Amino acid sequence: MITRNNKYRKGWPGLILTVILTLIAGCSSQSTTTPTSGEPSGSFSIIGSNTVTPLTSVWAEEFMKAHPKVNIAVSGPGSGAGIASLINGTTDICQASRTIKQREIDQAKANGVEPYEIQVATDALSVVVNPSNSISELTITQLSAIYTNQITNWKEVGGKDAPIVAIARDTNSGTHVFFKEHVVQMPGLSSEDKSLEYGTKVLLLPSTEEGVSEVTRNPNAIFYPGLGYLTSEVKPLAIKKTADSPGVLPSIETALDGTYPVARPLLYYTNGIPTGILKDFIDYCLSSEGQVKVTEVGYVPLK
Amino acid sequence: MLEQASKATTATSLKKGLQRRRRLGEKFIESWIFLAGVLTIVVLLGIIALLLKEGLPIFLDTPPWEFFFGTKWYPVSEPPTFGIMPFFVATLWVTLVATAISVPIGVACAAYLAEVAPAKVRETVKPIIEILAGVPSVVMGFIGLMLLSPLVQSAFNLNTGLSGLTAGIMLSLMSLPIIISVSEDALRAVPDDFRQAAYALGATRWETIRHVSIPGALSGVTAAIMLGVGRAIGETMTVLMVAGGALAVPVSPTEPMMPMTAAIASGIGNAVRGGLQYQSLFAIGLILFVVTLAVNLVADRVLERQKRKFSR
Numbered sequence: 001m002i003t004r005n006n007k008y009r010k011g012w013p014g015l016i017l018t019v020i021l022t023l024i025a026g027c028s029s030q031s032t033t034t035p036t037s038g039e040p041s042g043s044f045s046i047i048g049s050n051t052v053t054p055l056t057s058v059w060a061e062e063f064m065k066a067h068p069k070v071n072i073a074v075s076g077p078g079s080g081a082g083i084a085s086l087i088n089g090t091t092d093i094c095q096a097s098r099t100i101k102q103r104e105i106d107q108a109k110a111n112g113v114e115p116y117e118i119q120v121a122t123d124a125l126s127v128v129v130n131p132s133n134s135i136s137e138l139t140i141t142q143l144s145a146i147y148t149n150q151i152t153n154w155k156e157v158g159g160k161d162a163p164i165v166a167i168a169r170d171t172n173s174g175t176h177v178f179f180k181e182h183v184v185q186m187p188g189l190s191s192e193d194k195s196l197e198y199g200t201k202v203l204l205l206p207s208t209e210e211g212v213s214e215v216t217r218n219p220n221a222i223f224y225p226g227l228g229y230l231t232s233e234v235k236p237l238a239i240k241k242t243a244d245s246p247g248v249l250p251s252i253e254t255a256l257d258g259t260y261p262v263a264r265p266l267l268y269y270t271n272g273i274p275t276g277i278l279k280d281f282i283d284y285c286l287s288s289e290g291q292v293k294v295t296e297v298g299y300v301p302l303k
Numbered sequence: 304m305l306e307q308a309s310k311a312t313t314a315t316s317l318k319k320g321l322q323r324r325r326r327l328g329e330k331f332i333e334s335w336i337f338l339a340g341v342l343t344i345v346v347l348l349g350i351i352a353l354l355l356k357e358g359l360p361i362f363l364d365t366p367p368w369e370f371f372f373g374t375k376w377y378p379v380s381e382p383p384t385f386g387i388m389p390f391f392v393a394t395l396w397v398t399l400v401a402t403a404i405s406v407p408i409g410v411a412c413a414a415y416l417a418e419v420a421p422a423k424v425r426e427t428v429k430p431i432i433e434i435l436a437g438v439p440s441v442v443m444g445f446i447g448l449m450l451l452s453p454l455v456q457s458a459f460n461l462n463t464g465l466s467g468l469t470a471g472i473m474l475s476l477m478s479l480p481i482i483i484s485v486s487e488d489a490l491r492a493v494p495d496d497f498r499q500a501a502y503a504l505g506a507t508r509w510e511t512i513r514h515v516s517i518p519g520a521l522s523g524v525t526a527a528i529m530l531g532v533g534r535a536i537g538e539t540m541t542v543l544m545v546a547g548g549a550l551a552v553p554v555s556p557t558e559p560m561m562p563m564t565a566a567i568a569s570g571i572g573n574a575v576r577g578g579l580q581y582q583s584l585f586a587i588g589l590i591l592f593v594v595t596l597a598v599n600l601v602a603d604r605v606l607e608r609q610k611r612k613f614s615r
Contacts, residue, residue, distance in 0.1 A: 165463045170548060170570070171378050171379050171569065171580075180380075200375075200389070200549060200550045200551035200552075201551050202550070203463065203465060203548050203549050204548035204549065204550065204561065204569065205465075205547075206569050210448065210544065213448070213449075214463070214465065217453055218456070218462075218463055220462060220463075221463065
């Protein structure tokens with residue numbers, strides 16, 4: 001009995017050793033960027049913006065499907081964290097929904113990193129209400145007041161006497177931060193205030209689809225989905241930068257020519273001009289095939 | 304002779320081998336069961352350790368007082384503020400609504416099934432109710448979103464149907480099958496002699512249910528209610544979808560609100576590992592854990608008292 005037991009015990013170290021060896025072998029085979037001719041292979045990571053992550057994930061999946069030897073790791077802690085990773089050399093591509101700051105460029109150069117910017121798509125947020133709502137345009141200041149709960153009735157912005165149900169995305173969403181920084185805090189206007197936050201009565205919903213469906217049902221609701229989520233059951237509002245400027249409706253054209261105020265470029269940063277597998281991947285993103293995915297995910301393609 | 308002897312030896316060694324194998328098998332199964340038992344405890348301790356390790360450091364940044372009683376939750380701002388009062392109150396409201404609806408209906412339904420309904424009705428209805436328990440929570444959330452929230456909105460004349468009340472009603476539907484099923488089992492386990500004795504004393508059917516069956520099954524019914532309440536506190540997907548997710552401290556259940564589970568689910572995707580938001584979400588998890596533990600401990604005490612009362 002004892003011998004049998006020992007036999008079992010003897011089996012374990014061998015098994016464990018095998019497992020460990022397999023793991024080590026598995027790890028070591030994942031080396032980074034192999035430059036190449038022919039079939040691309042290797043692995044790289046993309047870190048950064050929470051907003052760009054859905055788009056990058058789709059691209060990465062498609063690219064890996066087409067090139068089975070390629071392994072791409074995508075994560076979205078935020079644009080700032082992505083740029084920090086690029087500076088520290090811990091990511092190959094940084095995805096960002098804001099441009100890099102001069103201070104960050106200086107830090108990068110001090111670390112021997114040359115940030116190279118590539119715009120991969122554009123993001124336009126449309127502000128929508130229920131079709132029964134008589135309001136057709138709002139200024140940035142009015143939107144800010146609505147989302148900070150200073151304006152709580154539609155009659156204060158020229159509509160009917162009804163309470164405003166302001167809907168936002170939850171803090172998970174990069175859009176939550178983007179809208180806060182670009183609309184609620186009114187950057188570039190005389191009333192700019194960096195300390196403004198969403199009001200506590202604002203509904204934070206877990207998905208854009210849910211926000212749109214609530215606007216569809218609720219005549220008093222207002223929400224800011226991406227352009228890709230516009231349906232005939234919601235009414236997009238024209239946005240005025242100031243009370244005097246003309247109202248601009250969100251569309252691919254107005255997002256591209258920069259007249260729509262709530263639009264921004266979605267960017268990739270690499271260390272220097274991308275080469276090898278990184279170039280292959282970014283070329284795919286910018287190709288017409290890749291840009292079709294941009295519309296599918298809900299952003300504005302480059303062309 | 305020699306042949307016989309060798310045969311005998313073979314037989315004995317075979318027998319011994321068989322015994323040995325049996326003993327080994329027994330040992331193996333014993334240790335397997337032991338390991339399985341230990342594993343659950345290890346996992347539980349692991350969860351507690353993880354919650355403490357990841358959650359407690361937040362109190363270095365935000366003092367516990369501010370964390371528990373703060374009413375501002377801005378995890379992605381500079382500097383971030385973590386106050387979980389809105390989530391805690393929201394969980395209380397939602398659980399309260401769910402319990403207030405599901406307990407009376409659930410216990411009454413169980414009493415009907417166990418005491419009044421003919422066997423045929425019981426045998427048809429009970430499995431149907433148990434199917435309700437198998438509906439995935441995301442489906443319940445969807446139903447709440449599409450069907451119940453417009454109803455709640457028009458019935459209570461609210462600004463939006465996404466509210467704690469809607470979430471509470473959906474949660475009550477989810478805890479009903481548990482409450483009914485477990486209480487019904489408990490009621491049926493009350494010996495029939497008790498009922499016969501009650502009837503012999505001239506009690507009506509209602510009096511028998513009220514004063515004999517339900518008190519007799521109280522431990523089981525309490526356990527059923529606690530299981531239901533536990534489900535309501537811990538449920539995430541449904542409340543995330545229908546509770547509305549506003550960050551104000553709710554003063555009435557008809558307001559949009561964000562219970563603790565929804566706060567964790569909606570924040571964790573954005574939290575940097577080891578960052579302040581990550582720590583604060585784990586701390587909320589720790590609080591949820593403590594609350595459920597408290598519910599179970601209270602239930603245990605109630606059951607204990609009940610048993611003592613009956614043994615007298």
